[in-house]
Amino acid sequence: MSAAFTLSRNAYGRLVYVGADGTRHENVTxxxxxxxxxxxxxxxxxxxxxxxxxxxxxLDELPDEVRRLIADELYQRDxxxxxxxxxxxxxxxxxxxxxxxxxxxxxxxxLKSEDxxxxxxxxxxxxxADSQGIHYxxxxxxxxxxxxxxxxxxxx
Amino acid sequence: xxAIDTLPQAWQDELAVxxxxxxxxxxxxxxxxxxxxxxxxxxxxxxxxxLLARTNEAADWEAWPLTAALTLTHHDHAGVGSLELDDGTRxxxxxxxxxxxxxxxxxxEREFNRQRDSVASGLxxxxxxxxxxxxxxxxxxPDEEECPNCARELxxxxxxxxxxxxxxxxxxxxxxxLLGFLLTLASTAATLVPxxxxxxxxxxxLIPYQNGQPLDVNKVAWLxxxxxxxxxxxxxxxxxxxxxLALVSERIGADLRTTTYEHLLKLSLEYFGAKRxxxxxxxxxxxxxxxxxxxxxxxxxxxxxxxxxxxxxxILFSINPWLALATLVPLPIIGWMIHFxxxxxxxxxxxxxRVWAEVTSVLADTIPGIRVVKxxxxxxxxxxxxxxxxxxxxxxxxxxxxxxxxxxxxVGLLTEIGVLVVWIFxxxxxxxxxxxxxxxxxxxxxxTRFYVRLDSMSRIVSHTxxxxxxxxxxxxxxxxxxxxPDPAKPVLLPPVQGxxxxxxxxxxxxxxxxxxGIDLDIRPGEMIGLVGQSGSGKSTLVNLICRFYDVxxxxxxxxxIDLRSVLVADYRKHxxxxxxxxxxxxxxxxxxxxxxxxxxxxxxxxxxxxxAHAHEFILRQPFGYDSLVGERGQALSGGERQxxxxxxxxxxNPKILILDEATSAVDTETEFEIQRALNNLIRxxxxxxxxxxxxxxxxxxxxxVMDRGKIVEIGNHDELMVREGHYWRLYMAQSKQLDAPPxxxxxxxxxxxxxxxxxxxxxAKA
Numbered sequence: 001m002s003a004a005f006t007l008s009r010n011a012y013g014r015l016v017y018v019g020a021d022g023t024r025h026e027n028v029t030x031x032x033x034x035x036x037x038x039x040x041x042x043x044x045x046x047x048x049x050x051x052x053x054x055x056x057x058x059l060d061e062l063p064d065e066v067r068r069l070i071a072d073e074l075y076q077r078d079x080x081x082x083x084x085x086x087x088x089x090x091x092x093x094x095x096x097x098x099x100x101x102x103x104x105x106x107x108x109x110x111l112k113s114e115d116x117x118x119x120x121x122x123x124x125x126x127x128x129a130d131s132q133g134i135h136y137x138x139x140x141x142x143x144x145x146x147x148x149x150x151x152x153x154x155x156x
Numbered sequence: 157x158x159a160i161d162t163l164p165q166a167w168q169d170e171l172a173v174x175x176x177x178x179x180x181x182x183x184x185x186x187x188x189x190x191x192x193x194x195x196x197x198x199x200x201x202x203x204x205x206x207l208l209a210r211t212n213e214a215a216d217w218e219a220w221p222l223t224a225a226l227t228l229t230h231h232d233h234a235g236v237g238s239l240e241l242d243d244g245t246r247x248x249x250x251x252x253x254x255x256x257x258x259x260x261x262x263x264x265e266r267e268f269n270r271q272r273d274s275v276a277s278g279l280x281x282x283x284x285x286x287x288x289x290x291x292x293x294x295x296x297x298p299d300e301e302e303c304p305n306c307a308r309e310l311x312x313x314x315x316x317x318x319x320x321x322x323x324x325x326x327x328x329x330x331x332x333x334l335l336g337f338l339l340t341l342a343s344t345a346a347t348l349v350p351x352x353x354x355x356x357x358x359x360x361x362l363i364p365y366q367n368g369q370p371l372d373v374n375k376v377a378w379l380x381x382x383x384x385x386x387x388x389x390x391x392x393x394x395x396x397x398x399x400x401l402a403l404v405s406e407r408i409g410a411d412l413r414t415t416t417y418e419h420l421l422k423l424s425l426e427y428f429g430a431k432r433x434x435x436x437x438x439x440x441x442x443x444x445x446x447x448x449x450x451x452x453x454x455x456x457x458x459x460x461x462x463x464x465x466x467x468x469x470x471i472l473f474s475i476n477p478w479l480a481l482a483t484l485v486p487l488p489i490i491g492w493m494i495h496f497x498x499x500x501x502x503x504x505x506x507x508x509x510r511v512w513a514e515v516t517s518v519l520a521d522t523i524p525g526i527r528v529v530k531x532x533x534x535x536x537x538x539x540x541x542x543x544x545x546x547x548x549x550x551x552x553x554x555x556x557x558x559x560x561x562x563x564x565x566x567v568g569l570l571t572e573i574g575v576l577v578v579w580i581f582x583x584x585x586x587x588x589x590x591x592x593x594x595x596x597x598x599x600x601x602x603x604t605r606f607y608v609r610l611d612s613m614s615r616i617v618s619h620t621x622x623x624x625x626x627x628x629x630x631x632x633x634x635x636x637x638x639x640x641p642d643p644a645k646p647v648l649l650p651p652v653q654g655x656x657x658x659x660x661x662x663x664x665x666x667x668x669x670x671x672x673g674i675d676l677d678i679r680p681g682e683m684i685g686l687v688g689q690s691g692s693g694k695s696t697l698v699n700l701i702c703r704f705y706d707v708x709x710x711x712x713x714x715x716x717i718d719l720r721s722v723l724v725a726d727y728r729k730h731x732x733x734x735x736x737x738x739x740x741x742x743x744x745x746x747x748x749x750x751x752x753x754x755x756x757x758x759x760x761x762x763x764x765x766x767x768a769h770a771h772e773f774i775l776r777q778p779f780g781y782d783s784l785v786g787e788r789g790q791a792l793s794g795g796e797r798q799x800x801x802x803x804x805x806x807x808x809n810p811k812i813l814i815l816d817e818a819t820s821a822v823d824t825e826t827e828f829e830i831q832r833a834l835n836n837l838i839r840x841x842x843x844x845x846x847x848x849x850x851x852x853x854x855x856x857x858x859x860x861v862m863d864r865g866k867i868v869e870i871g872n873h874d875e876l877m878v879r880e881g882h883y884w885r886l887y888m889a890q891s892k893q894l895d896a897p898p899x900x901x902x903x904x905x906x907x908x909x910x911x912x913x914x915x916x917x918x919x920a921k922a
Contacts, residue, residue, distance in 0.1 A: 011246030079193050079236045092503075093625055105195030107188065107254075114510065132255035134235035154503055156510065 005054065007045075007066045015073060017045060017053055025053060030070045035078055036120065036127070036137065043070065081107070082137045083128070086148040092155070095131065102136065109136060114155050126152075167199050170210070174217050180204045183267040185239075185260050187211075189252040193236065200239070200251055202268050205275070207241065209249060220248060224276030228268045230261060237261055316620055318627045322447070325411050329404045336401040340456070343393030344463045348471065349386035351601035353379050355475075358594030402452050409448035416440055416633055423633075424640045425704040439633060443626035450623035458616045461609045468602050475598065476591050482581040483603050490570045490607070495614040497563060502618050504556035511552045515545045571607040578603055640706050640724060647721045652714060652730045654680035654811040654842030656701060662709035663696055670696045672865040673710075680811075683843040685856035687883060692862040694846045698814055701844065702731055714812075732805030732837075736817035738797040745774055746781040748800055752808040760807060768803035769833040770796070795826030802833050813838060815845040819852055827852070850887050859883060 004020035007028075017028040025047045033042035045054040059067055081102035090097040094113045100106065109130035111117070116129040124140035138144070141152055163171070163184055175181070183202040190196040190212055198211035207220045207228075220226065220241065226248075229240045237258050241249045253261060274280060326333060357379050365371050417440055428436075465487075472480035522529055522538045529538055582596040656678040663671040671693045678684055686694040699705055700712060703719050712719045719727060732752075740748050749764055750756040756764075761781065765771045773796050777783035785792060785800075792800070798818065805813065815834065819827045831852065837843075838855075847853050854873060861869035861882045868882050876883035 012240075012242060013247045013250060076191070076193055077233065079234055081195075093621065102195070104193060107195040130235075132235050132258075134254060154506070156507070 007069050009069065015069065017047075019053065028053060029077065030056075030073050032074065032078060035080065036125075037122075039078075043074070045070075079104075080135050080137050082139060083144075083148075085145060086151045089151055096155075100136070109134070111155070117155060163199075171199070171201060171208075174201075174208060174219075175203065179206070182271055183264045185251075185253075185257065185264040187251050187253040187257060189236065189254060191250050191252060193252060198251065200264065202264060202271060204271065207268070209251065211251070218249065222272050222275045224272065226272055228265050230265050232258065239265065315628070316624045318624050318631060319620070321631060322408070322412075322451075322627060325408045325415075326404075328411075329407060332400055332404045336397055336404060339393055339397035339400065340460055341463060343390055343397050344460055344467060346386055346390035346393055348464070348467055348602075349389075350383050351598050351605070352471065353382050353386070354601050355592075355594040355598040358597050359592045360594075363593055398456075401456055405448055405452035408451065409444050412447065412630065413440060413444045416444070416630055419634055419636075422638050423636055424638055425699070427636060436633075439629050443629050446626045447623055447630070450619055450626075454616060454619040454623075457612060461606070461613050464609070465606055468606065472599065472602060475595055476585075479578070479582060479585060479591060479595070479599055483578050483599055486574045486577050487606070487610070490574055491610050491614060493570060494567060494610055495617065497559075497566065498614050498618070501556070501560060501563065504552075504559065507552055508549075508556060511545075511549045515542070515549055518542050518545050567611050571604070571610075574607055575600065575603060640703055642723050643721050646723045646726070647717055649717065649722045649726050649730075650715055652811045654678075655715065656812070656842065657713040657716075658697070658701070658710075659713065660710035661697075661700065661707045661712060663693075663700060663705070664708045670865055671700070671707075674865075674867060676860065676867065678842060678844070680842055681840060682858065683838055683845065683856045685853035685859045686844065686846045686862060687850060687853065687859050687886065688862035689886075691864075693865045694862055695816060697862070698816055698844060698846060701812075702733065702814065703727060729808070730811045732808060732810035732813045732841075734798070734801055734805050734813075734815045734818040734834075734837075738794075738801035740785045740792075740797055740800060742785070744779075744782045744784055745777065745800060748785060749781075749803045749807055751804055756807055761803075764803040764807040765800075767806050767833070767836045768799045769829055769836075770799040770803050773799075793826070795829060798826075798830055799833055802830070802837055806837055811841060813841045813843045815843065815847075817846055817848065819847065819849070850883075850890055861886075 085101040087099040126138040201208040658676040
């Protein structure tokens with residue numbers, strides 16, 4: 001299934017997929033099947049009508065150019081900042097405004113209630129949903145610096 | 157212009173350089189993400205002739221003159237909104253932002269469309285449409301971007317000042333509160349008498365007696381009598397005080413609860429949709445109770461303690477200022493130390509609360525899903541999960557107990573140290589002949605009293621914080637205004653014939669457009685079938701017709717009158733609603749049937765039940781119509797419950813009948829029974845029915861086929877079949893499944909999957 005299809009970007013910045021049989025689909029989107037546990041495996045290309053066009057077992061088995069296009073699109077689509085440091089929080093009572101540093105730059109988030117912090121299966125992994133529905137990921141809270149850990153502990 | 161005034165100064169300066177002399181700024185939008193979704197600030201500006209943008213992706217400002225070809229498209233995905241600018245041939249720019257800026261972005265888009273249309277047509281721009289809060293759908297005033305209520309609920313942490321708002325509920329009890337306060341003052345004063353009497357008892361009786369003088373029996377009797385009297389006085393006053401204040405606080409709590417609940421019932425369905433049931437339950441139940449306890453217990457105790465310390469200080473200073481100073485100076489220090497340790501413990505206690513919630517959530521997860529657990533033989537795993545949560549609970553408790561067990565002895569130690577200071581200084585003063593032994597005894601008697609109180613006083617901080625959080629959660633409900641308000645001057649609804657006109661209706665939920673320009677004229681007595689895939693807007697349309705929500709744009713009229721200008725309750729009297737999941741209240745079957753008309757006679761109830769084909773199975777119940785049905789009608793089958801709810805709708809004899817998937821939760825045979833009941837129900841009424849199984853809509857006069865918020869086809873079954881469009885495709889897809897055995901290729905339709913023997917609802921939810 002390696003090179004039987006082509007993928008390109010059109011003038012609108014959207015991905016265009018041409019399948020092995022020559023059918024052309026505009027505006028396709030790559031979707032991660034396991035966005036948190038296996039981000040680089042199991043990626044589906046979906047048509048604008050939400051039909052699966054192609055299942056990609058692993059991202060690294062694709063030709064370079066296609067892989068770059070997909071990885072690029074995924075980076076722009078899957079918005080899940082990884083928290084690297086919690087700078088400060090406005091209060092330990094919710095709603096609380098957090099000042100955080102993430103892999104996508106520093107920002108503030110509003111935590112509506114402690115219930116919005118979800119423990120993941122992976123040890124120390126947390127998923128924090130803010131008031132706007134953005135999910136922030138903490139890979140392993142034991143790996144954060146002491147201050148962040150201290151703040152986080154008040155909410156766990 | 158206001159559009160520019162709200163910007164930070166740096167942006168204003170930078171923007172001013174970009175604008176031409178008479179160029180007017182119409183709207184601005186601050187964005188916080190760049191095209192690659194990294195947090196970078198940017199600004200988009202709309203002027204009367206251009207669209208300007210400053211982002212980190214371009215070296216300088218970018219500008220596009222407004223032309224008719226430009227379109228700005230807004231969409232959002234997973235918490236990120238985007239605006240795309242294109243000229244019909246290619247994308248010119250893509251801007252991203254977190255949804256915090258969404259209201260502003262939607263406003264920007266509206267302004268852009270108005271200005272572009274005006275530039276293209278040469279006419280002055282159209283009047284702005286009223287903005288609506290994306291969360292609660294309340295109308296916003298033109299200069300607001302966010303609904304103040306929703307914003308406060310989201311952004312403000314609870315503040316202690318919220319507690320002051322409770323005054324609104326305390327006001328009716330002003331006199332009793334004043335009386336309570338005076339009693340507190342008096343009873344506290346009475347408790348301070350006994351230590352004072354120890355002074356003369358020492359100095360004028362015991363010490364002279366020890367030094368060889370005779371015992372003054374009369375004086376002893378007076379003093380001891382005084383002690384007893386003071387004790388009784390304190391007892392009586394304390395009782396009156398506690399009783400009166402408990403009475404008041406109980407009433408305040410009850411008022412708070414009823415007011416909140418009454419207000420809650422008036423809020424729109426939207427509000428309930430966005431909240432979890434458990435959360436609302438706890439707000440009305442637990443939070444009001446917690447506030448109650450705070451007022452009647454913690455606050456009262458604290459006030460008494462403060463009064464006592466103040467009065468004691470006055471007495472001590474009047475006896476001997478120096479010793480008073482030595483007594484009182486260590487007090488704040490020790491008080492602070494106790495508070496410090498408590499605060500440390502508090503985080504630990506909060507953690508225990510949360511761990512405890514974790515333990516119970518395992519239970520809440522497993523017990524309702526017990527059939528699934530057993531079916532997949534996962535009992536051991538669930539037991540293991542529970543014991544893991546318990547282990548975590550133990551660990552946290554152990555850690556805390558190490559500190560906690562130290563706490564009480566520490567308070568004791570600190571108290572002893574404080575007393576020791578008084579002893580040392582007192583002995584020194586006695587040796588200097590400045591004070592008598594009696595004075596020292598009195599001081600010691602006073603001091604031990606309030607060292608004991610210091611611990612409970614230090615808790616007031618955390619109690620207050622908790623109460624403030626509770627008060628905020630309650631006022632969050634009270635501050636919400638219903639999004640389907642009753643009109644100020646309601647129009648009287650004439651006798652309803654059942655005709656409904658839906659005119660160019662748009663509806664947005666949050667920021668998603670659900671209905672886009674629906675036009676529909678329903679004649680009195682007509683049966684309309686709504687057909688379409690899930691998510692096509694059928695239920696939303698029905699909810700709008702019931703006025704559970706208000707339309708975002710356009711209007712719905714009954715008898716030629718806009719729904720928004722009649723009283724909600726007046727209108728709903730004419731609507732009978734049968735839902736997919738019939739809800740039965742706890743009570744008898746008769747009560748449930750008569751829910752919409754509590755004064756219905758027994759004959760009416762029986763007639764309604766007969767018409768709903770429910771009469772016979774009701775008679776099979778142990779007490780007939782007087783049989784109790786449980787929390788969710790446990791003892792009855794789905795079809796039986798549905799028929800009771802049909803009887804309920806029949807009894808109020810509505811002109812408009814709405815069937816929202818009334819038969820989709822039951823098997824085919826029961827469906828047939830219900831269908832017969834429904835045939836009685838729809839006779840002579842305007843009926844709007846939603847159904848997944850198209851066969852149930854065969855009797856409909858007109859079928860309305862919806863797709864993605866629009867009406868795509870209208871006609872009866874035969875007409876639509878001939879047309880071979882949307883309806884035909886839906887119909888063929890369903891009949892194929894019925895005829896052929898489930899095929900492997902049909903995996904994208906859940907119905908094609910083999911049906912399990914049992915169909916527990918919990919499984920579907922899991």
